Amino acid sequence: MSNVLKDEYRVLTELKRTDEKVFRLKKELDQIPVEIADIEAEIQKSLDIYNGVKAQHDQIEKNLRKAESDLREKEDFLRKAESKMMEVKTNEEYQAALRENEGHKTAKGELEESVLNLISDIEKFKATLQQADSEHKVRSQKFNDAKKKLQEEGKSIQKSYEELLEKRKGVVASVSNEVRSLYEKVAAAVKGVPIVKAENGLCTGCHVKLRPQLFNEVLGLKSFHRCPSCGKILIAVIDETEQTT
Ligand SMILES: [Zn+2]
Structure with missing residues (x-):
């Protein structure tokens, strides 16, 4: 058995070991962006949950603005209608205007009630929204911490990987x-x-x-x-x- 060949076999054995580490580290390295993408999907999911609650809150608020605006219109209408009543000439006209105004007054009362209900709804919902917000913050904090940890781990693996590639160059250089x-x-x-x-x-x-x-x-x-x-x-x-x- 030639000693030179035996030495070459030794170096190849070392090269094999180095390559095994290289492939292992590469696999770990490739896994990092996959895991980060999973975490980012979780952050997005958490944000979607919060946005769902926020959309419910915004809808109530929108309904409230609409009811308030309808109420203001109705009040304007009634003010004008009442001043017109001063101008009617006959009792018949007066009775007709009175009946018509009654309907508008009822509608105004309903709008007032609806505004009050919506104000109460939004007050109640405020706590739900705050809870959703703080839950989302806790979740995204946790996910962002995990993401940061993975990124640091990735950097450290990358460094070892590059060092190993350098080492492999040296080993490869030592064979015939x-x-x-x-x-x-x-x-x-x-x-x-x-x-x-x-x-x-x-x-x-x-x-x-x-x-x-x-x-x-x-x-x-x-x-x-x-x-x-x-x-x-x-x-x-x-x-x-x-x-x-
Ligand atoms: Zn084979």
């Missing part, structure tokens, strides 16, 4: 040109960690059974092989107690 170009070729072609262990006659990447001759060559550290099924670089399990992580 031949092995490096093999690694780079495989890394570009496969999904996930490009280096896998060959163990018990199997590729641990895709679990396919390896030809005995191929497996023995990998075990004997004779040359580098790619799994015929998944295309990843096969490495033997070598004395790992000597490894530095």
Whole structure:
């Protein structure tokens, strides 16, 4: 067994470990925006709940403004109608005007009652609105805190990720040109960690059974092989107690 090849196997073992961390961190990193989007959806949901209550409140207020305006119109109408009554010439006309005004007076009374009811409704609803507002504030505070925490976590993972990529560059630089170009070729072609262990006659990447001759060559550290099924670089399990992580 060539020592140079054994060293290369060592480096590939380290590269495999580094890549496993790289892929793990990348997965965590990709998860952060997904989780943030979930939180933002929760914040929006909370705002929608509040807006629903606010819309009910605004509707009552709108009804009140309308009733107040109708009441003012009715009062104006009655004032004018009463001054017109001073001008009627006959008793018949006077009686007719009186009857007509009675109807308007009844309507005015109903409007007054409606204004009072709506004022009372809006007073009662004020507490509901305040409660909805404070509940929304508590919820969005909680969600925003969680979002901030995730963003910070993302920054920290990003930093570790970049450091790891730098470290990997150093590891890759320490293998021979031949092995490096093999690694780079495989890394570009496969999904996930490009280096896998060959163990018990199997590729641990895709679990396919390896030809005995191929497996023995990998075990004997004779040359580098790619799994015929998944295309990843096969490495033997070598004395790992000597490894530095
Ligand atoms: Zn395989």
